[in-house]
Amino acid sequence: MTGQPSQTIRVAVLGADGRMGRAVCAAVDAAPDLDLVAQVRAGDDLAASLDGVDVAVDFTVPSVTEANVRTLVDAGVHAVVGTTGWTDESRGRISDHLAARADHGSEVGVLIAPNFGLSAVLAMTFAAKAARFFESVEVVELHHPDKIDAPSGTARHTATAIAAARREAGVAPSPDATETGLDARGADVDGVRVHAVRLRGLVAHEEILLGNEGEQLVIRQDSFDRKSFMPGVLLAIREVVSRPGLTVGLENVLDLS
Numbered sequence: 001m002t003g004q005p006s007q008t009i010r011v012a013v014l015g016a017d018g019r020m021g022r023a024v025c026a027a028v029d030a031a032p033d034l035d036l037v038a039q040v041r042a043g044d045d046l047a048a049s050l051d052g053v054d055v056a057v058d059f060t061v062p063s064v065t066e067a068n069v070r071t072l073v074d075a076g077v078h079a080v081v082g083t084t085g086w087t088d089e090s091r092g093r094i095s096d097h098l099a100a101r102a103d104h105g106s107e108v109g110v111l112i113a114p115n116f117g118l119s120a121v122l123a124m125t126f127a128a129k130a131a132r133f134f135e136s137v138e139v140v141e142l143h144h145p146d147k148i149d150a151p152s153g154t155a156r157h158t159a160t161a162i163a164a165a166r167r168e169a170g171v172a173p174s175p176d177a178t179e180t181g182l183d184a185r186g187a188d189v190d191g192v193r194v195h196a197v198r199l200r201g202l203v204a205h206e207e208i209l210l211g212n213e214g215e216q217l218v219i220r221q222d223s224f225d226r227k228s229f230m231p232g233v234l235l236a237i238r239e240v241v242s243r244p245g246l247t248v249g250l251e252n253v254l255d256l257s
């Protein structure tokens with residue numbers, strides 16, 4: 001529960017049977033300052049599983065994650081959320097919910113990050129920095145075929161950051177003369193085209209293509225193994241206890257200066 005967490009942070013993992021959940025349980029188990037006290041699976045009663053929990057880590061599915069986070073906030077449990085599918089609206093609702101609880105003295109922190117991999121966070125950051133210098137920009141994300149959402153949360157976060165940087169710099173939309181086609185131009189995320197590839201053998205990958213007359217910059221990151229997300233997840237667990245309110249993106253926790 002909130003308040004002064006004890007020396008050891010007591011952690012619950014939601015989605016403990018999933019690909020990420022299993023990796024997070026193993027990583028928490030191996031960390032000397034963290035104690036894995038609950039593993040929550042589909043069908044379990046979440047509210048009843050939170051006794052003595054300081055931080056809950058959610059790697060479930062897009063359709064349940066918002067309700068999970070509300071339950072955690074109501075129980076005074078900090079949340080680290082890796083599940084994707086969040087929108088401005090759903091994040092806004094959680095932010096409002098946290099603010100209402102803060103009025104009553106609650107200091108719960110919620111950290112939502114579409115990607116805990118260092119290479120992905122840096123790729124997004126570099127892309128947003130580069131975006132204003134190029135006429136064209138498109139994002140390609142590539143994942144394993146068992147992923148249920150597209151485009152990926154990472155690609156949506158990247159496109160939104162690129163769009164914001166270009167808006168701020170007054171850059172025109174990427175040129176595109178396409179008149180016809182079979183839906184081949186990808187999703188329009190905030191004015192940035194995002195393409196999703198699903199291929200057996202992949203884990204999680206992203207490429208940002210930036211083009212000018214006569215030149216191209218490609219920023220690419222690859223997560224070959226889910227172990228790549230674990231340092232970021234563990235950092236988020238340790239940080240969220242002292243960050244009340246909503247934090248979106250691991251870039252706001254890492255020192256990238």
Ligand SMILES: NC(=O)c1ccc[n+]([C@@H]2O[C@H](COP(=O)([O-])OP(=O)(O)OC[C@H]3O[C@@H](n4cnc5c(N)ncnc54)[C@H](O)[C@@H]3O)[C@@H](O)[C@H]2O)c1
Nearest residue numbers: 015017018019020041042060064082083084113114115116
């Ligand atoms: N932020 C990141 O760095 C990062 C990295 C990898 C995956 N992800 C995202 O994490 C999510 C999970 O990915 P995955 O590959 O582990 O998926 P997965 O399908 O392997 O695991 C999801 C698990 O959640 C369980 N589940 C469903 N509803 C539940 C509920 N109400 N309570 C508890 N458990 C519930 C499912 O039974 C399943 O075991 C996806 O949204 C994915 O995009 C994010």
Ligand SMILES: O=C(O)C1=N[C@H](C(=O)O)CCC1
Nearest residue numbers: 084114115147152153154204
């Ligand atoms: O395996 C997945 O699913 C992943 N999802 C995230 C996303 O949607 O961005 C991040 C990487 C892995």
